[in-house]
Amino acid sequence: MLHIHGLVQGIGFRPFIYKIALNSCIKGYVQNLSDCVVIAAQGKDEDISIFIERIRSEAPVLARIEEITVQEVESEELGEFSIRESEDYTESVTDISPDIAVCELCLKDLKEQPHRVDYPFVNCTFCGPRFSIIKGVPYDRPKTTMAPFRMCPKCAEEYADPSDRRFHAQPLACNSCGPSYTLCMMDGKEITGINEILEATAKMLEKGSVVAVKGIGGFHLACNPFMEEPLRKLRSGKRRDGKPFALMFCDLEALKEYAFVDEEEEKLLLSAVSPIVLLKLCRKMLPGVNSGLNTIGAMLPYMPFHYMLFERLDITALVMTSGNISEEPVVISNSEALETFRGIADAVLCYNRDIYNRVDDSVTAVYAGQVVTLRRSRGLVPSPVNLSQDVDGIVAVGAELKNCFAVGKGNKAILSQHIGDLKNAETLSFFEESLERFRSIYRVDPVLFACDKHPDYLSSIFAHKSGLPVTEVQHHHAHIASCLAEHNIDREVIGVSFDGVGLGDDGAVWGGEFLVCDLVQYRRFTHLRYVNLPGGDRASVEPWRMAAAYLYDIAGEVFSREYGQFFKGVDPQMLEAVGFAMKRKIGCLLTSSAGRLFDAVSALAGICSFNSFEAEAAMRLEGYCDEEKRMNPYDWELRESIDIRPAVRKICEDVFSGVPVPEISGRFHSTIIDIIEKTCLEIRRKTGLDSVVLSGGCFQNRFIFRWAKEQLKKAGFTVYTHSLIPCNDGGIALGQLAVAAGRRSRQCV
Numbered sequence: 001m002l003h004i005h006g007l008v009q010g011i012g013f014r015p016f017i018y019k020i021a022l023n024s025c026i027k028g029y030v031q032n033l034s035d036c037v038v039i040a041a042q043g044k045d046e047d048i049s050i051f052i053e054r055i056r057s058e059a060p061v062l063a064r065i066e067e068i069t070v071q072e073v074e075s076e077e078l079g080e081f082s083i084r085e086s087e088d089y090t091e092s093v094t095d096i097s098p099d100i101a102v103c104e105l106c107l108k109d110l111k112e113q114p115h116r117v118d119y120p121f122v123n124c125t126f127c128g129p130r131f132s133i134i135k136g137v138p139y140d141r142p143k144t145t146m147a148p149f150r151m152c153p154k155c156a157e158e159y160a161d162p163s164d165r166r167f168h169a170q171p172l173a174c175n176s177c178g179p180s181y182t183l184c185m186m187d188g189k190e191i192t193g194i195n196e197i198l199e200a201t202a203k204m205l206e207k208g209s210v211v212a213v214k215g216i217g218g219f220h221l222a223c224n225p226f227m228e229e230p231l232r233k234l235r236s237g238k239r240r241d242g243k244p245f246a247l248m249f250c251d252l253e254a255l256k257e258y259a260f261v262d263e264e265e266e267k268l269l270l271s272a273v274s275p276i277v278l279l280k281l282c283r284k285m286l287p288g289v290n291s292g293l294n295t296i297g298a299m300l301p302y303m304p305f306h307y308m309l310f311e312r313l314d315i316t317a318l319v320m321t322s323g324n325i326s327e328e329p330v331v332i333s334n335s336e337a338l339e340t341f342r343g344i345a346d347a348v349l350c351y352n353r354d355i356y357n358r359v360d361d362s363v364t365a366v367y368a369g370q371v372v373t374l375r376r377s378r379g380l381v382p383s384p385v386n387l388s389q390d391v392d393g394i395v396a397v398g399a400e401l402k403n404c405f406a407v408g409k410g411n412k413a414i415l416s417q418h419i420g421d422l423k424n425a426e427t428l429s430f431f432e433e434s435l436e437r438f439r440s441i442y443r444v445d446p447v448l449f450a451c452d453k454h455p456d457y458l459s460s461i462f463a464h465k466s467g468l469p470v471t472e473v474q475h476h477h478a479h480i481a482s483c484l485a486e487h488n489i490d491r492e493v494i495g496v497s498f499d500g501v502g503l504g505d506d507g508a509v510w511g512g513e514f515l516v517c518d519l520v521q522y523r524r525f526t527h528l529r530y531v532n533l534p535g536g537d538r539a540s541v542e543p544w545r546m547a548a549a550y551l552y553d554i555a556g557e558v559f560s561r562e563y564g565q566f567f568k569g570v571d572p573q574m575l576e577a578v579g580f581a582m583k584r585k586i587g588c589l590l591t592s593s594a595g596r597l598f599d600a601v602s603a604l605a606g607i608c609s610f611n612s613f614e615a616e617a618a619m620r621l622e623g624y625c626d627e628e629k630r631m632n633p634y635d636w637e638l639r640e641s642i643d644i645r646p647a648v649r650k651i652c653e654d655v656f657s658g659v660p661v662p663e664i665s666g667r668f669h670s671t672i673i674d675i676i677e678k679t680c681l682e683i684r685r686k687t688g689l690d691s692v693v694l695s696g697g698c699f700q701n702r703f704i705f706r707w708a709k710e711q712l713k714k715a716g717f718t719v720y721t722h723s724l725i726p727c728n729d730g731g732i733a734l735g736q737l738a739v740a741a742g743r744r745s746r747q748c749v
């Protein structure tokens with residue numbers, strides 16, 4: 001008997017085994033169990049070893065074999081090799097495959113295979129929807145949203161034929177038996193028939209309509225990115241002031257007309273994940289697309305329908321932004337789409353197969369040759385993270401923004417898809433529903449919860465309400481632990497945790513932290529010098545407030561008179577009120593946030609005083625800095641904390657004397673690198689530690705990511721950064737899980 005563990009279901013593994021068994025003269029059977037694939041193999045010894053060798057060397061591209069265990073058992077003569085029905089009995093569960101972009105062979109079938117010509121849901125064992133349609137394991141058709149569709153005789157034949165590429169492809173169907181699209185106009189008129197739909201949709205998009213298009217894991221809102229009017233309409237409808245829209249290009253060539261694409265980025269774009277990739281523009285887009293930034297998020301078609309639509313379109317790209325309003329979860333049901341998109345979209349293009357698990361597009365980028373994941377969702381979830389720790393029964397509920405949770409099964413961490421900002425009720429119910437589903441699909445019986453230290457996060461409240469033991473993990477410790485877990489490291493390291501905000505042990509708002517930590521505890525070595533955080537959360541939306549806080553720190557209460565010129569466009573009364581609040585210490589928390597320092601500098605440099613989307617000020621500041629070039633850093637001092645007042649003073653002088661913004665931005669970015677490098681050297685001198693972990697949202701900044709890593713390596717440190725797990729709050733849950741497990745193993749909880 002062979003037991004094979006890993007990602008071995010839903011990707012054509014059993015047919016593959018069947019084929020090689022037949023031509024290796026093996027008798028017996030292969031069967032999916034819920035935690036692995038089992039093979040009974042009978043034959044000559046040498047045939048069996050060749051068979052096992054071939055399993056390893058010829059496995060399908062998408063398979064990931066973690067372990068093959070071989071066990072000899074007595075058995076009667078087995079018959080011709082066969083594929084047995086799944087049995088659903090073990091306690092643990094195997095990996096569920098993420099959704100996979102349509103493959104080349106299927107695109108060919110779309111043109112040539114008689115019963116699948118123009119069949120917009122063509123798929124096979126190598127491609128198609130998976131996680132988004134799965135309701136339970138083992139992965140078989142009745143446990144997917146394909147269950148209501150009865151296979152026609154032709155499809156049934158392919159499904160049962162082990163030599164066919166669609167053997168046991170659960171979502172398989174064809175023109176006569178599968179799901180179909182309907183184009184619903186807002187006046188109630190419906191268009192059916194794929195060619196009529198494509199014709200009408202293409203015409204509408206070209207002429208400037210907005211169309212809601214059902215995708216794999218949720219709806220997109222699509223429009224023509226080369227026309228002002230639909231962009232304006234989409235922005236106001238989505239209540240999304242300035243946040244850049246993602247684009248889908250018809251192919252790589254068309255994309256390269258607008259953006260630089262290097263080899264690594266090309267690989268990502270064309271991968272089976274088919275994520276959004278952040279790219280640098282080489283040609284301007286309309287400001288309505290990306291608010292004048294020098295980057296865009298771009299992806300290539302990944303559903304058969306996308307390809308078919310681009311064939312009819314005379315434009316080479318479409319805006320394909322998440323189908324939601326503001327920060328609500330992406331719409332997945334047809335009826336909700338018709339309701340929600342009234343007034344935004346001119347038509348809703350849907351199909352009659354349900355999306356069970358909502359998954360947004362994943363967002364990735366390549367920083368200095370390394371793939372980084374900024375939003376981990378479609379195509380990546382629910383691949384587990386294998387740990388050396390036992391995390392069984394632990395549920396980590398994540399942070400408040402960019403929420404994602406994690407459940408522990410054995411030594412695997414299974415991270416949820418991107419959930420979103422828990423502040424609104426719809427997102428919170430999405431969180432609760434998904435957590436329930438992960439618990440049931442993976443059969444996790446929670447015994448321990450891990451949450452953020454912040455008692456008001458809805459995720460923390462949820463954990464405390466569970467009635468089970470809860471361990472609280474400080475936000476910045478969780479960031480570093482997340483990166484430790486991603487690299488499977490459990491030892492003491494230097495942690496540089498730079499991000500927006502997270503509650504600290506002293507009640508202040510932390511975010512520019514140098515920690516010495518492992519997977520159980522941490523010590524705060526030093527941090528950016530505290531300044532006021534005027535207006536709390538409002539400070540992250542109005543960067544001028546942070547400029548005020550930093551100027552107050554260098555000039556005291558006369559700051560608004562001495563530095564009045566930095567507050568053009570700010571209501572003088574508001575400025576007065578903020579000054580008064582800082583002087584009297586009314587409602588002003590203290591903060592060491594690195595993210596807020598970027599905001600302050602962006603406002604001081606006259607780049608951005610009011611954000612129209614999250615992190616705008618910092619992104620625009622980064623946009624002015626040449627990634628290739630490190631510059632002379634401004635002065636700062638390491639005392640009991642990191643004092644950057646000398647830098648802030650110099651920045652103000654530079655602005656006064658008209659130093660160009662790119663130079664100010666370049667020098668400021670280089671100052672952050674200088675701070676990271678010198679402080680790590682100091683920690684190494686005092687502790688002897690020479691491994692540094694870089695985590696937190698600030699490492700989404702290309703310059704900071706690249707140069708921090710490069711400089712530290714040059715100084716002889718071993719440097720760990722995130723790749724598959726986001727460095728932003730989307731990665732917090734993994735860190736919480738790892739710390740909870742670390743504490744449990746050392747009986748600290």
Ligand SMILES: [Zn+2]
Nearest residue numbers: 103106124127
């Ligand atoms: Zn395929």
Ligand SMILES: [Zn+2]
Nearest residue numbers: 152155174177
């Ligand atoms: Zn069929």
